[in-house]
Amino acid sequence: MNGLLTAIRSEIFVALHTFASKLIVLAPALIVLLQSIIVKLSTASQQARDSLLGNSSFEDSIANNAYGYYVDGLSTGLTMLGLLLVAQAAYSFSYERDIGSLRHLLVRRVSRSSLILAKFIHLHVLAVLSLLLLILTSYVFSGMFWEFGPIVEDGFELISEAEIQEEIRLGLHLAIIPIPAAIAFGLFVSVCAQSATQAVTTALGITLALDIFKGLLGNFSNYIYASFQASLIDESYLQDVSRLVRGYSDVLIDDRVQQLNLWVPFPALLLFLALTILIVQRRKI
Amino acid sequence: MHALSIAGLNKSYGSFKVIDDLNLNIETGSIHGLVGLNGSGKTTTIECILGLQAFNAGDITVLGYAPENLHKAKGKLVAIFDSASLHPNLTVRQCLNQASLLCDKPIRSAAQVEKLLGVDRFSNFKIRHLSLGNKRRTSIAHALLGQPELIVLDEPFNGLDAEGVDDVLQLITTLNKEEGTAFLLSSHQLPYLEQICSHIAILNKGAIAVSDTVSSLLAQTATTVLLKTEQPEQAIELVKQTNNINFVKSDESGYLHIALDDMNSAALNQLMVESQIPVSEMILKKNSLASLFREITSEASV
Numbered sequence: 409m410n411g412l413l414t415a416i417r418s419e420i421f422v423a424l425h426t427f428a429s430k431l432i433v434l435a436p437a438l439i440v441l442l443q444s445i446i447v448k449l450s451t452a453s454q455q456a457r458d459s460l461l462g463n464s465s466f467e468d469s470i471a472n473n474a475y476g477y478y479v480d481g482l483s484t485g486l487t488m489l490g491l492l493l494v495a496q497a498a499y500s501f502s503y504e505r506d507i508g509s510l511r512h513l514l515v516r517r518v519s520r521s522s523l524i525l526a527k528f529i530h531l532h533v534l535a536v537l538s539l540l541l542l543i544l545t546s547y548v549f550s551g552m553f554w555e556f557g558p559i560v561e562d563g564f565e566l567i568s569e570a571e572i573q574e575e576i577r578l579g580l581h582l583a584i585i586p587i588p589a590a591i592a593f594g595l596f597v598s599v600c601a602q603s604a605t606q607a608v609t610t611a612l613g614i615t616l617a618l619d620i621f622k623g624l625l626g627n628f629s630n631y632i633y634a635s636f637q638a639s640l641i642d643e644s645y646l647q648d649v650s651r652l653v654r655g656y657s658d659v660l661i662d663d664r665v666q667q668l669n670l671w672v673p674f675p676a677l678l679l680f681l682a683l684t685i686l687i688v689q690r691r692k693i
Numbered sequence: 694m695h696a697l698s699i700a701g702l703n704k705s706y707g708s709f710k711v712i713d714d715l716n717l718n719i720e721t722g723s724i725h726g727l728v729g730l731n732g733s734g735k736t737t738t739i740e741c742i743l744g745l746q747a748f749n750a751g752d753i754t755v756l757g758y759a760p761e762n763l764h765k766a767k768g769k770l771v772a773i774f775d776s777a778s779l780h781p782n783l784t785v786r787q788c789l790n791q792a793s794l795l796c797d798k799p800i801r802s803a804a805q806v807e808k809l810l811g812v813d814r815f816s817n818f819k820i821r822h823l824s825l826g827n828k829r830r831t832s833i834a835h836a837l838l839g840q841p842e843l844i845v846l847d848e849p850f851n852g853l854d855a856e857g858v859d860d861v862l863q864l865i866t867t868l869n870k871e872e873g874t875a876f877l878l879s880s881h882q883l884p885y886l887e888q889i890c891s892h893i894a895i896l897n898k899g900a901i902a903v904s905d906t907v908s909s910l911l912a913q914t915a916t917t918v919l920l921k922t923e924q925p926e927q928a929i930e931l932v933k934q935t936n937n938i939n940f941v942k943s944d945e946s947g948y949l950h951i952a953l954d955d956m957n958s959a960a961l962n963q964l965m966v967e968s969q970i971p972v973s974e975m976i977l978k979k980n981s982l983a984s985l986f987r988e989i990t991s992e993a994s995v
Contacts, residue, residue, distance in 0.1 A: 418795070421787075422783065425787050507781065511745060512792065514764065516749030516762050516766075516795040518795075519764045540776070647980070684991050692740070
């Protein structure tokens with residue numbers, strides 16, 4: 409299809425031989441690994457101090473439950489992955505346009521729309537690889553440092569492991585849904601910007617501004633895909649799952665918000681992708 | 694058959710007209726040079742041909758395809774740009790391997806083209822670590838992987854040393870003769886173009902001022918003699934009275950510029966001697982595209 413396969417092969421070839429793509433795949437998992445080690449050291453020193461002072465907490469069993477740390481790892485990793493994907497999406501097209509390497513593809517084999525679709529698909533491949541590595545790293549290291557088990561308080565099982573896993577699955581599902589829209593947003597900024605630097609700063613700037621100021625938007629923020637991304641000021645359901653698996657029983661996902669989380673990112677994705685393809689047809693490359 | 698055909702091309706940036714009704718045809722198997730001053734519209738023309746930027750009016754057909762559909766030519770067209778246009782973090786070999794993905798049927802391996810362009814020593818060097826000349830060679834190596842029918846080169850001699858220029862000129866000639874590849878070369882380097890081009894088009898202020906075969910263009914330019922004598926007034930009078938030679942001008946250094954239409958320099962010297970006008974210096978300026986180019990561009994700027 410107008411060189412789509414060639415463009416994907418070319419994208420993957422460059423990804424295999426350059427650093428940026430490897431960073432996206434590895435960085436979230438490495439950050440989670442680092443976070444797990446730091447938190448383990450911190451909790452171990454806190455427990456040692458409590459033990460020395462004779463303090464004991466009825467929450468010890470909850471504090472030692474690996475599920476909380478596992479979800480924290482996922483949340484941190486997804487926050488990082490989201491930002492990296494937006495930045496890389498903004499960078500990839502604009503940088504290759506700046507250096508002129510896109511021209512070879514366009515002149516020889518690939519249509520402009522195929523080029524955008526190839527980048528979109530390639531970034532999803534990176535996202536999936538990164539996500540799998542992130543889930544694996546977070547799960548393995550949480551299990552290594554703490555113990556997975558149900559939430560038990562005063563000898564009563566508050567939440568079973570099956571329920572916890574179901575909540576984590578839902579939280580992860582809801583947090584992943586906005587990622588394609590984030591990638592499409594990055595590509596949209598990339599084709600609009602005049603340079604790679606401008607593209608990356610604009611895409612990250614808008615993403616972070618949406619994150620910081622979404623509180624000011626009130627109910628309107630529910631109609632912005634970025635509100636459902638795992639982010640620095642997190643309002644995604646994954647953050648609530650983190651509280652849930654630590655024994656907070658007041659966590660309930662609003663059904664309306666869940667529905668918006670499921671459906672808002674799709675129109676945003678289609679809109680950004682359509683605008684990107686429309687603009688790239690008219691741009692000087 | 695035309696490898697490239699441009700009819701009535703117009704391109705403006707706002708109110709500034711860069712290309713004004715440009716018409717150009719490149720025959721299959723020819724080597725066509727496109728020359729012009731800085732800002733004359735060479736690169737813009739090439740970008741329009743390659744579909745890299747839109748134009749306001751006109752028709753362009755490249756190997757039977759419109760510029761926006763060049764990808765359908767499946768590698769029959771290759772363009773080498775004025776900048777290297779290579780990924781700086783790939784090595785030379787990786788760049789060429791990536792480029793071979795774009796060829797329908799690669800006829801040479803990356804290693805073979807590296808050797809042809811003399812960059813095999815730098816095979817494992819990243820592009821960002823190469824000199825300008827070697828980046829240029831690697832860029833040109835792209836064209837040799839497949840069997841293109843048309844190669845467009847924008848300023849191919851930029852950054853190349855004398856050996857590099859010779860290699861590129863040799864390659865262009867070989868590919869043209871052995872594989873029938875047509876070339877469009879945009880350059881300031883008229884002496885190089887004069888060596889290899891079958892046709893030259895001179896672009897001036899966005900329009901083709903002259904376009905013809907090199908031999909026809911050379912025939913349009915007269916050989917000039919710079920002559921110095923102690924009796925310039927008598928020499929000018931003699932030249933004006935003689936057929937087949939024309940007085941052009943006298944310059945600040947005291948040289949008389951005389952155009953030879955149908956007379957050689959020896960005959961002119963003999964004429965002066967016979968008329969008892971002592972000639973102290975005589976410099977022959979052979980006809981060249983450079984003089985024609987200067988003539989055209991200076992005429993247009995007056």
